Amino acid sequence: MTTFTTTLRCAVLASAALLGSAAMAAQALVPAQSSIQFTAKQLGVPLSGHFKQFDAQVQFDTAKPETSKIHFTVDTGSATMGSKETDSNLVNADWFNVAKFPKATFDSTAVKALGGGKYQVDGTLTIKGNAQKVSVPVQLTQSGTTTLATGSLPLKRLPFKIGDGDWADTSMVADEVTVQFKLALTGVGKL
Numbered sequence: 001m002t003t004f005t006t007t008l009r010c011a012v013l014a015s016a017a018l019l020g021s022a023a024m025a026a027q028a029l030v031p032a033q034s035s036i037q038f039t040a041k042q043l044g045v046p047l048s049g050h051f052k053q054f055d056a057q058v059q060f061d062t063a064k065p066e067t068s069k070i071h072f073t074v075d076t077g078s079a080t081m082g083s084k085e086t087d088s089n090l091v092n093a094d095w096f097n098v099a100k101f102p103k104a105t106f107d108s109t110a111v112k113a114l115g116g117g118k119y120q121v122d123g124t125l126t127i128k129g130n131a132q133k134v135s136v137p138v139q140l141t142q143s144g145t146t147t148l149a150t151g152s153l154p155l156k157r158l159p160f161k162i163g164d165g166d167w168a169d170t171s172m173v174a175d176e177v178t179v180q181f182k183l184a185l186t187g188v189g190k191l
Contacts, residue, residue, distance in 0.1 A: 026187040029056040030146065033184035036074060040157070041174040049081035049090075060111075060147075062189040065119060070108040076127070077102060094164045101128045106136075117141060117191055127160040140191055147188035153179045 036051040053075035060068045076096035080087050091098040108123040121136045138151045156175045157163050163173055 027058045027060060028186050029058070030184040030186060031055075033146070033148075033182075035180075035182045037180045038079075038177055039180070040177045042172065044174075047081060049079055051075065051078050052080060053078035056183060056185075058185055058188075060185070060188050062191055065111045065113045068108070068111040070106070070111070070121060070123070072106040074104045075102065076104055094167055095162055097128055104128075106134075125155075125160075127162060130160045132159055140188075142188070142191055145186055147185045147191075149181070149183040149185060151181055153181075155179060 031054070034054075036054050037048060038050065039046055039048050041047065051074050055073050057071040058069075060070070077091055077098040079090045079096060081090070090096055093100070096104075104125070104127040106123055106125050108121050110120075110122040112120045112122075114120055117140045119138045119140065121138050123134060123136070124131050125134045126132075134153065134155070136151055136153050138149050141148050141150075155177050157173075157177050158168060158170075158175050162177075167173055
């Protein structure tokens with residue numbers, strides 16, 4: 001009886017672990033309901049743009065957020081500011097250097113629950129081969145089966161070598177850039 005009970009208990013625990021992994025693996029980004037926008041200043045005038053293509057692989061455990069993992073990629077060639085001339089410059093070596101660095105990435109290293117659906121997500125942001133540690137404040141809300149992750153991240157562009165050469169002059173284009181994100185996810189457990 002003891003061996004049977006132990007075997008049964010192990011089978012139940014293994015099944016629960018597999019089901020938990022399958023549930024986290026089923027989490028997916030809904031691109032049509034998501035956005036990545038950025039705001040910079042040129043000669044003191046705010047200019048906005050966005051990325052048209054991005055993806056995320058998320059394994060968010062609502063019961064144990066500290067075990068969660070987030071990998072995010074942005075196609076840098078999909079950046080647009082609404083002007084053909086500006087957009088054609090963004091792909092050049094001085095800006096995103098899309099030919100050499102077609103993707104920017106974020107990989108989480110720690111997720112901390114702050115209460116009230118707020119989280120601090122620490123990780124490494126890599127743009128143009130330059131990696132920087134960042135801490136991203138994220139607000140999660142749920143409606144039906146969709147979880148919305150929103151937040152804003154102030155960055156300095158020069159450590160990532162975005163706007164090299166003549167564009168490194170911050171009297172023309174400010175060093176500060178703010179990235180705003182809204183990521184719709186499915187498959188996340190109840191908060």
